[in-house]
Amino acid sequence: VATVELISEPLDLEFAEPFRIARGVRTHGYNVLVHLRDGEHEGIGEAAPTVYYGESRATVLAALEVYREQLGDDPGAVRSISERLARTLRHNASARASLDMALWDLLGQRVGLPVHRLLGIDPTGAPTTSFTIGIDEPITMARNAAKAARQFKALKIKVGTEHDDEIIQAIRDVTDLPLYVDANTAWEPKEALRHIERLAQHNVTLIEQPVAAHDLAGLRFVRERSPLPVFADESCVGPHDVARLAGVVDGINIKLMKCGGITPALDMIATARAQGMRIMLGCMGAESSVAITAAAQISPLVDYADLDAALLLKADPFEGVTLTQGKLTLPDAPGLGVRRR
Amino acid sequence: VATVELISEPLDLEFAEPFRIARGVRTHGYNVLVHLRDGEHEGIGEAAPTVYYGESRATVLAALEVYREQLGDDPGAVRSISERLARTLRHNASARASLDMALWDLLGQRVGLPVHRLLGIDPTGAPTTSFTIGIDEPITMARNAAKAARQFKALKIKVGTEHDDEIIQAIRDVTDLPLYVDANTAWEPKEALRHIERLAQHNVTLIEQPVAAHDLAGLRFVRERSPLPVFADESCVGPHDVARLAGVVDGINIKLMKCGGITPALDMIATARAQGMRIMLGCMGAESSVAITAAAQISPLVDYADLDAALLLKADPFEGVTLTQGKLTLPDAPGLGVRRR
Numbered sequence: 001v002a003t004v005e006l007i008s009e010p011l012d013l014e015f016a017e018p019f020r021i022a023r024g025v026r027t028h029g030y031n032v033l034v035h036l037r038d039g040e041h042e043g044i045g046e047a048a049p050t051v052y053y054g055e056s057r058a059t060v061l062a063a064l065e066v067y068r069e070q071l072g073d074d075p076g077a078v079r080s081i082s083e084r085l086a087r088t089l090r091h092n093a094s095a096r097a098s099l100d101m102a103l104w105d106l107l108g109q110r111v112g113l114p115v116h117r118l119l120g121i122d123p124t125g126a127p128t129t130s131f132t133i134g135i136d137e138p139i140t141m142a143r144n145a146a147k148a149a150r151q152f153k154a155l156k157i158k159v160g161t162e163h164d165d166e167i168i169q170a171i172r173d174v175t176d177l178p179l180y181v182d183a184n185t186a187w188e189p190k191e192a193l194r195h196i197e198r199l200a201q202h203n204v205t206l207i208e209q210p211v212a213a214h215d216l217a218g219l220r221f222v223r224e225r226s227p228l229p230v231f232a233d234e235s236c237v238g239p240h241d242v243a244r245l246a247g248v249v250d251g252i253n254i255k256l257m258k259c260g261g262i263t264p265a266l267d268m269i270a271t272a273r274a275q276g277m278r279i280m281l282g283c284m285g286a287e288s289s290v291a292i293t294a295a296a297q298i299s300p301l302v303d304y305a306d307l308d309a310a311l312l313l314k315a316d317p318f319e320g321v322t323l324t325q326g327k328l329t330l331p332d333a334p335g336l337g338v339r340r341r
Numbered sequence: 342v343a344t345v346e347l348i349s350e351p352l353d354l355e356f357a358e359p360f361r362i363a364r365g366v367r368t369h370g371y372n373v374l375v376h377l378r379d380g381e382h383e384g385i386g387e388a389a390p391t392v393y394y395g396e397s398r399a400t401v402l403a404a405l406e407v408y409r410e411q412l413g414d415d416p417g418a419v420r421s422i423s424e425r426l427a428r429t430l431r432h433n434a435s436a437r438a439s440l441d442m443a444l445w446d447l448l449g450q451r452v453g454l455p456v457h458r459l460l461g462i463d464p465t466g467a468p469t470t471s472f473t474i475g476i477d478e479p480i481t482m483a484r485n486a487a488k489a490a491r492q493f494k495a496l497k498i499k500v501g502t503e504h505d506d507e508i509i510q511a512i513r514d515v516t517d518l519p520l521y522v523d524a525n526t527a528w529e530p531k532e533a534l535r536h537i538e539r540l541a542q543h544n545v546t547l548i549e550q551p552v553a554a555h556d557l558a559g560l561r562f563v564r565e566r567s568p569l570p571v572f573a574d575e576s577c578v579g580p581h582d583v584a585r586l587a588g589v590v591d592g593i594n595i596k597l598m599k600c601g602g603i604t605p606a607l608d609m610i611a612t613a614r615a616q617g618m619r620i621m622l623g624c625m626g627a628e629s630s631v632a633i634t635a636a637a638q639i640s641p642l643v644d645y646a647d648l649d650a651a652l653l654l655k656a657d658p659f660e661g662v663t664l665t666q667g668k669l670t671l672p673d674a675p676g677l678g679v680r681r682r
Contacts, residue, residue: 078461079642107461111452118459120419120448120604239615246584263461270608271615274580301420 004075004106005037006068006099008061011046013286014314020135021285022160022186023052029286030057032095034064036102038075043106044338045098046290048257048283048309053237055094063095071099076110078103082263093238093260094284100261101294101336108335115262115297115337116330125300128326129307130154130180133171135161142170149175152326154205156306160186165198172202180280180304182208185234189218193225200227206304208253208280209233220248231280239264242271251278254302256295257287269301280304288313293320293338296328317341345416345447346378347409347440349402352387354627355655361476362626363501363527364393370627371398373436375405377443379416384447385679386439387631389598389624389650394578395432404436412440417451419444423604434579434601435625441602442635442677449676456603456638456678457671466641469667470648471495471521474512476502483511490516493667495546497647501527506539513543521621521645523549526575530559534566541568547645549594549621550574561589572621580605583612592619595643597636598628610642621645629654634661634679637669658682 013029020026032047049055055063066089071081081103085096108115116123131152133144145155155175159167160183171179181204187195192210199207206229211218213234223230229250236245236252238259245252254268265281272279279302281295287309299305305328310316320338322329331337354370361367373388388405390396396404411429413422422444426437449456457464472493474485486496496516500508501524512520522545528536533551540548547570552559554575564571570591577586577593579600586593595609606622613620620643622636628650640646646669651657661679663670672678 074463074465076458076461077463080461080463080466082461104461111454111459113452117417118452120417120421120423120445122415122418122421124415125421239611240617243587243612243615243617246587267611267615270580270611271584274584274608274612276581276584 003073004071006064006071007035007037008064009033010057011288011317013288015286015312016314019285019312021158022135022184026285031286031288032057032060032064032098033290034098034102036075036099036106038106041106041109043102043109043335044290045100045102045105045294046288047094047098048287048291049094050257050284053093053258054091059092060095063089063092067095067099075103076107078107079263082261086260094257096260097256100263101256101291104262105335112334114330114332115335116300119266119298121298121300123300123330126296126328126330127299127302127305128153129305129323129328130156131308131311131326132156132158132306134158138163138166138170141167142174145171146174149177152177154178154180154326156180156182159183164195168199168202168204176203178205180206180208180306182233183210185209185212187211189215189221192222196222196226196228204228206231206251209235216244216248223249229278233282239267239271242268242275246275249277251280253280253282253306255282255284256291257284262294262298265298269298278303280306282306283309285309286313289316289318289320290336290338293331293336296321296330297336299328344414345412347405347412348376348378349405350374351398352629352658354629356627356653357655360626360653362499363476363525367626372627372629373398373401373405373439374631375439375443377416377440377447379447382447382450384443384450384676385631386441386443386446386635387629388435388439389628389632390435391598391625394434394599396435400433401436404430404433408436408440416444417448419448420604423602427601435598437601438597441604442597442632445603446676453675455671455673456676457641460607460639462639462641464641464671467637467669467671468640468643468646469494470646470664470669471497472649472652472667473497473499473647475499479504479507479511482508483515486512487515490518493518495519495521495667497521497523500524505536509540509543509545517544519546521547521549521647523574524551526550526553528552530556530562533563537563537567537569545569547572547592550576557585557589564590570619574623580608580612583609583616587616590618592621592644594621594623594647596623596625597632598625603635603639606639610639619644621647623647624650626650627654630657630659630661631677631679634672634677637662637671638677640669
């Protein structure tokens, strides 16, 4: 009987600059690193809890204690473990994501294949990632956008302020890169439509989560009238949400920390594709290269990547996926291919 | 640049007894075996073409010539290849399935893992398989059912005749095993309901494809009134059909030969789960242990298996998955774990 040893430790991350979205501002991420040891190899994973999804570092550590008892004696059975953990204790998705990453890392190391290779994924198909411009004064956001435009091929713009129109205008004055605009639930449906009509005149690629997370009728209302593709983020947590969103949005934003890791993310991708939806793969505000590299492993399966969190940190303690002019390059090393700097 | 060599050969299969369903009778299967060689290992796959899904041995061989040019130089990128082949030439799913199986076989052999292990699947979760009783005189079907009941834990009963009620009554007189009843598109919706009402009195587990494949409104009509769970088979070919069937049926029957192999089957499983559907994993009438073992690799992910085709043959040239009182035991060997007897 092979068992795995689970060790967790705090991972404090500090943003290079305070990061603001429509719902608030953050300066730090209080994450958790997990290590799974099978006696020969060590898999690593990261939980990036957010209060919005009902998690904190304390709940992650508590959930890990529950999940520890359910890891079983067969760490290679990642799909069974993933389902068993979700059945044992719902929500707590970032805690499960950390274990799911570590299990795939372990399996990849055991057989000497990168995780994307285990999954039959062609790494040359990895997309470019957008870079996120947090909320600030329009002139500051434009300056940040101009700077980012030198390195990236697309920008994600956070809105949901008193001066959203000025923000887009100021950014459009300095760059013609594709823009993904993210309202983070800030608008009412009719207000959203007014904003979207104006955004459409600025060559915006898509609008993300224009209305409240629970308001699927509002999302559908906006989507049916919007000249821009409408994506769900806060409305799309796990696989079952993808099914509920059929016909409601044009695309979804999948995050490992919302759904519980690579395994459920693969399920979400399959379901979204079956429904003809487009797919963005995103991240939380504060994630190190552990979690970002885990997400990057499956990024060749999606249309848009927004995997920039590690770049927003003052110091990233890990290295893994790299960027060349915004394009993700997956590590060749077995497992996740992540190591401490 | 690693390229793979594709070799195909005919595989003639003969049924032990002529096999009849509502649409006709078969005595042989004219299948195709494929071999993919990377210089070190050899992956194997099988196409079981059926005219109902628009394929014959000749079309499989012709499609393989088209697909041969699209295999690319990276045989490990199974997901990309699977999508590329489907885009290059639609339909021809059994030809694609043979290549998809062979690619997973190759990848598994290259890293020394069974395919189910590559996919993170726990083999101890493999289900039991039902055994199929083809259409015949009620007394003969009952005799066959009684014989099968000694070895299996569930039976699939083919109906769609002038005397469907007598068939079920005769079988119920000899066994109380769970019965999956399969009408193979034979009934009109209202006729189906009359049959199903009677079946429900005989402790039948589910009714498969009661009405015509294209008649989704009819399927929904039946499902909304049926006391038994309604499954789609002929109405459910590939991943997009699963999305179209949300709310229309209670479950689906996935077959590698309908959808194009293990890769799209995994996508269908994910989508069906997201929609709360139950899943059966089935096979065509004539499949050797190559194709049956390929399907068995992902069987721990489903609720019902109907993977008995190799048992209906006069002689199965291959061995792979084995059965103990109907329960599937997956091979431990790398790749598909199939070899010639």
